[in-house]
Amino acid sequence: MIWPENVTIKEVGPRDGLQNEKVMIPAQSKIDWIDQLSETGLSYIEVTSFVHPKWIPQLSDSIEVAKGIKRNPDITYAALVPNQRGLESAIEANIDEISVFMSSSETHNLKNINKSISDTLPVMKDVIGSAAKSGKTVRGYVSTVFGCPYEGQVSPEQVFRVCDQLFEYGINEVSLGDTIGVASPRQVALFLERAVKRYDISKMALHFHDTRGMALANVLQSLDYGVEIFDSSLGGLGGCPYAPGASGNVATDDLIHMLHNMGIQTGINQEKLIKAASMIQSFLEKPLPSHQMAVYNAQ
Template sequence: MMSLPKKVTIKEVGPRDGLQNEKQMIKTEDKIEWINMLSETGLSYIEITSFVNPKWIPQLADAIQVAKSIKRKSDITYAALVPNERGLEGALAANMDEVAVFMSASETHNLKNINKSISDTYPVLKPVIQEGIAAGKSVRGYVSTVFGCPYEGNVSIDSVLAVSDKLFSYGIEELSFGDTIGVANPKQVEVVLTEVLKRFPKERIAMHFHNTRGTALANVLVALNLGITNFDSALGGLGGCPYAPGASGNLATDDLHYMLEGMGIETGLKRKELIHSARFLEEKLGKALPSHTMQTERSKISN
């Protein structure tokens, strides 16, 4: 018998991780309206943007304007990704509730994504984390390519644990383990998480699955059975990594919600509002979102 949690926290990353790889530029006012709609879905956490150099991710060049213009709710954590101290300055100026730092478990992906080796990344992130905490913000970490790298293939668990140890030692509150290119399978998730949970409390671990090969929900099920209750996802299955060739969208928030609620696991999310928000985004992107939920909704309309 599986031992499943009674409640799960779904962390919406669509406005950042979802939009960052979209070629269709979304107007600032539409991003603001979409995030405001997401705030009505029952989510308790929304990652709204990234304070990176606009030349790297033009889609998120309006980070400060978006962050300052959304209608915030007191029971929602509004977060942003920051690459360095300059990014942190922007996030603090925009009064983000939480900042997130990121790096990879594989050298080549880290070089492509951050333009630094793993060892050279630590001195950049350490002050960001500590200054963020000193400013009264919670700080989250992302480690990418945990289950496989587009350039190196398999990534050793030792590399994953070494990066994790460093980030936790700097003071992060939570670490999100990313299946950046969607190669993980349930057995692999079990093996990696078993080792991770020997070192770190399950309450401080989140999983960030991509659905490139259709295994994201199966991987979630394994993580649930091991006691994980924090999951990143993007509405409609939006997104992918600009530095991970072949990576398709994130695990879809709407599909994850459907599965969890059907299993009697509380999420706090409202299905009607999720679908309404996803339809708004489809209109602004000018394309259909790939989630199974949205495919089903479209078939209802066509029939």
């Protein structure tokens, strides 16, 4: 197989990684961690989410965190936005890129957003349009692409219907999420075989969770289809708060180790990345679940 020479890693730890953590991390600690991440060579960091605090208390300090970080002009600082009110806060905080989110399965969308897919799409359209008018790029997260905790396997057609609408509304990129970590390499191959014929590969990212230990295998399969953008969370932090048992995203440190040893460049410094992982590990007062951090902690 001909793999890409370069891959873009989009770090989602400060948002997707922390949102499910029970230990409340002070805003200044989050700021310090994001500033440390900004020194690693990452080109993209999702720093927070502007959802209502009652849904995700851990991220209730979103404006303080977004305003407090040191901005590196070479990095895109993104945030998750659920609606117009969240968008107003994100713009106030000078977020570079807006991320909107919805599920490809009806039941998960109802549990996650409290709306049907048909009722969610007009909200997405308004937010995407308003963000674009404000000069912001927009990323669309589509969840439960490879399986739903309530409905089981999700058909590619179901996923494509949602993606088609989001692209029509003006998103710049879609992140396809294995939200509960059920995908296998074969399933990923069958999906991408169709997806790469339908969408511009440069506008597609994969977002794998590692619930069943398949995330790196699924990344490898995606590379075979020319995918060059992956979401990951440092140390393997994360999980879906609405999908019990879902573990964190593929760990950024494990992913970087694999890619660099395959000769695929990311622009990320592994030593600095481990330093940033050690910092958030100390804040959480527990070992991070990634393999690289298990090695680091054993030294």
